[in-house]
Amino acid sequence: MTMVTATPPADIANAGRPDSRNVLLSVRDVRKVYGSREAVTRALDDVSFDICKGEFVGVMGPSGSGKSTLLNCISTIDTVTSGNIILNGLDITQLRSRQLSKFRRDDLGFIFQDANLLDTLTGFENIALALTIKGEKTDAVRAKVDRTADLLGVADVLQKYPRQMSGGQRQRVAAARAIVADPKLVLADEPTGALDSRNAAVLLETLEVLNAKLHATIMMVTHDAVAASYADRILFIKDGKLFNELRRGDSARTDFYQRILEVQAFLSGKQGDSSAVGFVASHVSALRK
C-alpha cells in the first residue's frame, strides 16, 4: 500500500535528488502567474524538482493542474514568472530568443499528442529535418535516420507520407524525430492521447527501449495511468503545486500501476470528482487485454 499524503512531505520540494552529480534538469521555485492584478491565476506555484540523466519521469495531474504549463516552460515555449530551470548547468530562463531556438533544436526532443508530423514531407524527411535544422553534416544524415528508424521499427514507412501511415506509425516516426538528433532531454506531451490501446502500448514500449538502450532522459506529461506506469518515477501536480511523488523501484509495472491508481483516486476523491473512477476502470480492462 502506497503512502498517500494529503500535504506534500517536507522533502518533496527537492524530490528526486539522490545523486546531485547526475542531475540533468533542475527546476527551482518556478512560478507562473497568468492574468492581471484583479484576477490572478497561479498555474505553477513554487515548483521544484530534479531529473537525473537517464531517468524516465512521468508528470501526472488532472486537467488544469499546470502540468502542460510546466512542460511549456521547460521546453521554452512559454516563460516563467519567477524561478529557474537549469538544464545541464545552463539556466534556460535567462536565455535570449535566438539562444532559445538553438537550445530547442540542440538539447530537446519533442513528442506531441497528435504526432505533429509535417504532412508535406515523407517519414524519412520528417526525421531528417531534426538533423538538418541542427546543421548536421550532410554525409551523416541518412545513416542516422536509418539507424533510428530501425530501432523504432519504422524503416518500412520512411518513404511514405504521414497520411499513408497508421496512427501508431506516425507517433513512432515522431518519436524517431525526437531522438534522432540525440537530445539531452525528450519531452513527451500526452504521446498516447490520440492512439488506441494497442498502439499506445507499442509506443510506450518504444519509449522504454529508448530509455533503457539509448539512455535517453524522458519527461512525459500524461493523465493516463497506463502510460504513466511505464515511467521510473511519477510526479503528481495539483493546482500548480507538486503534490506527490511515486518511484517504481523494482516493482512490476502492474503493481506500479495500482499504486498510481490509488494516488489518482485519492486526488480525485479530494476533489469530490467521482467520474474519475469510471475513467480509470476502462484503462484497467485495456491493460489486461
Add this chain to the structure above:
Amino acid sequence: MLMKLALRNVRRSMRDYAVYFVTLTLGVAVFYAFNAIEDSRVLFEAQEGAANVFLASGASIFDILAQVMTYFSVVVAVVLGLLVLYANRFVVRARKKEFGTYLLLGMSPRQVSSVVLMETLIVGVIALVVGLGLGFLISQAIAFATAGLIGVAISDYHLLFSVRSAQLTLGCFALIFVVVALFNAVQISRCKLVSLLSANSRSERMPVHNPIVCLVVFVLSCLVLAKAYSELNIDGLVFFGEHFRIATALMLIGTLSLFWSAAGFFILLIQRLRGVYFKGLAMFTMRQIAAKVNTAFVSLWAVSTLLFLSIVVFSTGFSLASLFSDQLEENTQFDASIRASLMSLDVSEMEAVPADQYGGEEEKAAAIRESEAQRNEIHSLWQANGGSTAAYMKSLIPDWDERVTGSAQVDTWLANDLTERQLVDACGFTLAQIGSDENSSMADEGVQYVSLSQFNAARQLTGEKPIELASNEYLVDNTVDKSSEYAKALGQKGRTITVDGHELTASGQVVSQSLQVSNMSCLIAVLVVPDELAAERFAAGDLPYLSELNVNLASNSQEQAMKDLMAEYGKAVPPSEELAEMGWTYDSGAWPVSYYDTSEGIIADSMGLKLLLVYLALYIGFVFLMTTAAVLSVQQLSEIADGIPRYRLLAQLGCDRGMVLRSLRAQIGIYFVAPLLVAGCHSACTISLLYKNLLSLWGGSAAAGTLAIGIALVIAVYAIYLVSTYLVARSAVISGAGKKLLA
C-alpha cells in the same frame, strides 16, 4: 447590430481582405485612369501646335482613343470581375468555420449572408474611394505623358476630374459587387452547417506524382516546347497559318505538362544533391513548393500563359510606338506629296490577267483599249508640259506660285530588262534577307530607279547638297533598315549592272534620302541613275510606275492649305458625281493627282497610333499582369494561412525566425518566379521573332530601349505583388506561430 458585427469583422480579418482590397483598388484606379484619357483633350485641343492632335480625317486623336478604350474596358471589366470573385472566394473559404458558428448560434442564413454582404460593401466602398483617388492621380500623370508623347506643351494646366469615367467606373464596379454579393449569398445558403463547422481549410488532397513519370513527362514537355518554338519560327509570326496554330497548341500543351511534372522532376533532382537536400529547411521548402505546384498546376499554367501575353503586349506595344515616331522625322521632310499612281494603266499587266476577270474577252479588250487611250492622253499632256507636273498644275491653278513655295518631282521607273529578283541574286542576297517575300509580285517587277536631276532637286528642297555622278554611274538610295546591307553591296564601287540597255557602274555612294512624305520608310535600295534612261523611256511612250510631286507650302497649316489647293485644282478637274458624293473635291482618276499626303496628317496619324498603342499596351498589359499577380498572391496567402501549424511546429523544433522566414521567402519567391520564367522563355522566343521578321523592317535598333522599359514595368508590377505577399505572409506566420516562438 449586424452592421456592427460586419464592421468589427472587417477590422478583424483585415489580413484576409488585404489582397482583395489591393486588387480592387488597383482595378478601380486603372479603370478610371484609362477611361479618363478622353477628357484630357481640353488640355490639348486649344493649345499651340494642337494640329498634332487632329488626324488627317479631321477627327481628334481623343475620339479614337475613347472609342478603343471603351471597347477594351468591357474586356477589362470582365477580367476584373472574375478576379474579384476569385479573391472573394478565398475570403469566404477562410472563414467558413466562423460562419458556421453564426449559424449555430441561431443566426439565419439570410442574416449571415447580409453580414457578409455588408462586409463586402464596406471593403468595396473603401476600395472604390481609395481607387478613384489613386486613379485621379494616375490620370494627371497620364495627361503629362500624353503631352510628351504627342509633343504638345501644356501651358494651361489644371486638375482634371472625369465625371464620365467616374460614372463608368462606379457603374461597372457596382455591377461586380452585385455579382459578388449574390455569389456569396448562394455559397453560404447552400452550405450545410456540419460542413461549415468541420471545415478544416487545410488541404486534404495532396496529389503526389510518380517521380519517374515526372522525369519522362518533364523531358517530353521540354521537347514539345522546343518543337513549338521551331514551328513558330517557320511562320515567323508573319503569317498566322497552320504552323502558327500548331505552335500555339504545342505551347499550351507543353506548358501544362511542364507544370504538371516540374515539382516531381525537381524533387528527384534535389534529392540527388545531398549538399542542398540536407541543408537546413531545404527539404521542407522543397516539399511545400512541390505540394503547391502539384495541386495548382492548372492555375500556374493559366497564370504563365496570361503573363506571356501581357509581356508581349507590354513590350511590343512600346516598341511599335517608338518605331513609328522614330521614322517620323525622316519621312516628313516635305510639306506634302501629291501622288499619281500610274501602275494601274500598265497594259502588259492587264494582258496577263485572265479574261473572265473582266467578264469576257471583249470586255477585256475594251478595258485595255481604254487604258491605252488614257495612257496616251497622259503622255501627251505630260509631254506638252515638258515632263513637269508642276508646270501643268501651274497652268490649271493661277495662284499656284503664291500657295507653293517650292516643289520637286520624283518619278519612279521600273527597269524593263532587270528584275528585283535578278539584282538581289546577283548581289548574293535572298529576297527574304531584304525583308521581301519570295512570292511577292514585286520581286519579278523591274528594278526601281529615279533620275539624278530629280533626286538632286528633292535633296535641295530638303536643304541638302546635290550629289554629282559621272555619266554611266549610279548610286543607291535606301531608307529601310532591313535592306541596308543589301544596299551597301549593291552600291559597292565598281559594281556593274545593265539597266534599260545602259551599262552602269556604281559610284560607291549609298545614301539615305527620303524622296516623299509617307508614314513609313519605303525606299528599298532604289537606284539613282543618269537622266537619259528615263528620257529614253519617256520618248518611247512609256510612263513611270509612280510620279510624286513633293511641295513646300506657303501656309503653316498644311492640311488646310492642301485642301484649298485641291479645291482650286478641282475647278479645272471636277470630280465625277459619284466621287463628289464620297467627298472628293477633284477627279482622283485623272493625272496628276491620285491622292496626297501632308506631313501634318502623317504626324497626327502616327501620334494617334503611338498613343493608342502605348495606352492599350499599358492598359491591357497592366490588367493582365495584375490579374496573374493577384491570383498567385491569393493562392499563396490562403495556402500559408492553412499551413500555419507547420510553421508553429518548426518553431517548436527549434527553427529560429531567420530560418523560417528564409524558407517562406524561398517558397513565395519560387512560386512567383517559376511562371514568370516560363512566360519569359515564351516571350523571348516570340519577341525575338517579331524583331527579326517585322520590327527590323522598320528599324528595330531603336526599339530595344523601349523593350527594356516594357520588361522593367512587368518586373516592377510583379515585384510589388511579390513583396506585399511576403509581408502579409510573414506577419501571418509570425503571429500564427506565436510571437514568443519566432521572436
